[in-house]
Amino acid sequence: MVIDKSGSMKQLMNFKNKQMTRLEVVKEVFSQFVSGKLVSGKRRQNDLIGITSFSGTVEFNCPLTLEHGNFDNFLKNIEVYDYERVYKSIGASMSQEEFNQFRQYAQVSQLTAIGDALYYTALKMIESDKYFKNTKSNDYRIKSKIIILLTDGQNTYGNFQPSAGAELAAANGIKVYTIGIGSRRGGQYIDDPIFGRMFVGMQGDEVDANTLKNISSMTNGKFYFAEDGESLQKIYKDIDKLEKTEIEDSAYLEYNELFRRFLLPGFFVLLLEIVLSTTIFRRIP
Numbered sequence: 297m298v299i300d301k302s303g304s305m306k307q308l309m310n311f312k313n314k315q316m317t318r319l320e321v322v323k324e325v326f327s328q329f330v331s332g333k334l335v336s337g338k339r340r341q342n343d344l345i346g347i348t349s350f351s352g353t354v355e356f357n358c359p360l361t362l363e364h365g366n367f368d369n370f371l372k373n374i375e376v377y378d379y380e381r382v383y384k385s386i387g388a389s390m391s392q393e394e395f396n397q398f399r400q401y402a403q404v405s406q407l408t409a410i411g412d413a414l415y416y417t418a419l420k421m422i423e424s425d426k427y428f429k430n431t432k433s434n435d436y437r438i439k440s441k442i443i444i445l446l447t448d449g450q451n452t453y454g455n456f457q458p459s460a461g462a463e464l465a466a467a468n469g470i471k472v473y474t475i476g477i478g479s480r481r482g483g484q485y486i487d488d489p490i491f492g493r494m495f496v497g498m499q500g501d502e503v504d505a506n507t508l509k510n511i512s513s514m515t516n517g518k519f520y521f522a523e524d525g526e527s528l529q530k531i532y533k534d535i536d537k538l539e540k541t542e543i544e545d546s547a548y549l550e551y552n553e554l555f556r557r558f559l560l561p562g563f564f565v566l567l568l569e570i571v572l573s574t575t576i577f578r579r580i581p
Contacts, residue, residue, distance in 0.1 A: 297326055298413050299374060300447040300477075302351040303406030304502075306376050307478070311525025318448055318477055321525045322533045323371040329532040330364050340364070344438070345366035346420070352404035352453040360424045377405035385400070410447055411455030414461030414472065414511065417443055423467050441470040442538060445511065448478040450504035458507050462514040472515040475531055476503035477522045 305319040316324075328334045330345060346360040347370055379402035390398060421441055428438065441519060451458050465472050479502050505521065512519045518519045522528040 297345065298348045298350065298417050298443055298445045299323075299326070300351070300408060300410075300413075300449065301349045301374055302408045302447075302449060303376060304408075304448050304478075309524055311480070316525070317376075319374070319376060321447060322477065323374065325525060325528045325532055326528070327368055327371055329536065330367050334529060334533050336534045344424070346415045347371070347374070348413060348420070350409055351377065352407035352409050354409065354418075355415050356420065360421070360524060370533050377402070379405065384564050391440040404453065405534075407453035408447060408451060410445070410449075410451040410507070411456035411458040411461050412454035414443065414445055414458060415456040417462055418461055418468065421470055424467070440538065441468070442474065442517075443470055443472045444535065445472055445508075446475040446477060447508070448476070448503060451507060458511055459514070462511040466502040466515045470515060471517040472511050473517045473520070473535060474508035474512045475520045475522060476505055476508050477528065477529070478502045479523065488545055 299319075299322055301319060305322075306317050308315040309318050309321055311321045311324070324333075330340055332340060341362065341364070344360040344362060345358075345364060345367075346356070347358040347367070349355050349357055356373060358367065379398070383398070383402075385397070387398075421443070425438055425441070462472060503521070505519070509519045511517070518533040520534075522531055
C-alpha cells in the first residue's frame with residue numbers, strides 16, 4: 297500500500313456523515329481492509345502486506361510482513377508534515393541556515409513524488425521476492441504481486457517519472473492498482489501560509505487521472521476514483537477479490553529435554569519401593 301501524505305491530503309471529505317481529512321479516511325479504510333472488516337471478517341493472515349508513504353520524499357513505514365497486529369500503529373504515525381506547528385515551537389530559535397533548511401523541507405513535504413514512491417516500492421518488492429527465493433527454494437515464487445497506489449494529486453517532484461516506476465513494476469510482474477481520491481472538479485490546496493502564501497485555486501482536474509490510468513494500463517492493473525469514504529470502501533472491496541497467494545511463514549520450536557532432572561529421583565523412589573516391599577511392608581499370603 298502506497299499512501300500519499302502531501303499537503304493536499306489535509307483537505308476534508310465526507311465519511312460516515314462527518315468531515316475527515318483525506319488521509320484520515322484512507323488510513324481508516326485501509327485498516328478495515330487489512331483486518332477483514334470490509335468483506336470477510338477475517339484478517340488477511342496469508343497476505344504479505346507493507347506500507348509506503350510519500351510526499352516529496354518517500355518513507356517505508358512497514359516492510360512486507362504477515363504480522364499485521366501493529367498496522368494501526370504504523371498508520372497512526374503517517375501524517376502530513378505539520379510545519380506550522382514545528383515553526384511555532386522552534387522557529388524563533390533557528391539560525392538563518394537552519395531556517396533555510398527547514399523552509400526547503402517544509403516545501404518539499406507539501407509536494408507529490410508519485411514516480412519516486414512507485415519506483416522505490418517496486419524495488420522493495422523485487423528485493424523481497426529475491427529473499428524468499430533464496431531462503432525457500434530456487435523455484436519458489438510469489439504468484440500475485442500488487443501495489444495499491446493512492447494519491448490526490450499530480451506528480452510534482454522527484455527523481456523518477458511515474459512511467460519509470462510503472463516500467464520497473466511491469467518488468468517484474470507487479471500489478472499496480474491506482475486510486476485517485478478527491479474531486480474531479482479541481483479544488484484548493486494548502487501551500488506554505490508561513491511563507492506568505494494562502495489557499496490557491498487549482499486549474500482543471502485535481503487528480504492526474506491520465507497518469508494513474510497509464511500506470512495501471514502498463515502493469516495490467518486497474519484505475520479507480522474515490523470522491524468520498526464510502527466509494528473508497530467499495531474500491532477496497534473490489535480489490536479484496538483479487539488473487540490471493542498463501543505464503544509459508546517460518547516457525548521454530550525449541551525443545552528443552554527436562555527428563556534428566558526427574559530420572560535420578562524416580563530411580564531412588566523405585567528402589568525404595570522394592571526395599572520396603574521386601575522388608576517392613578512385606579506381605580505374607
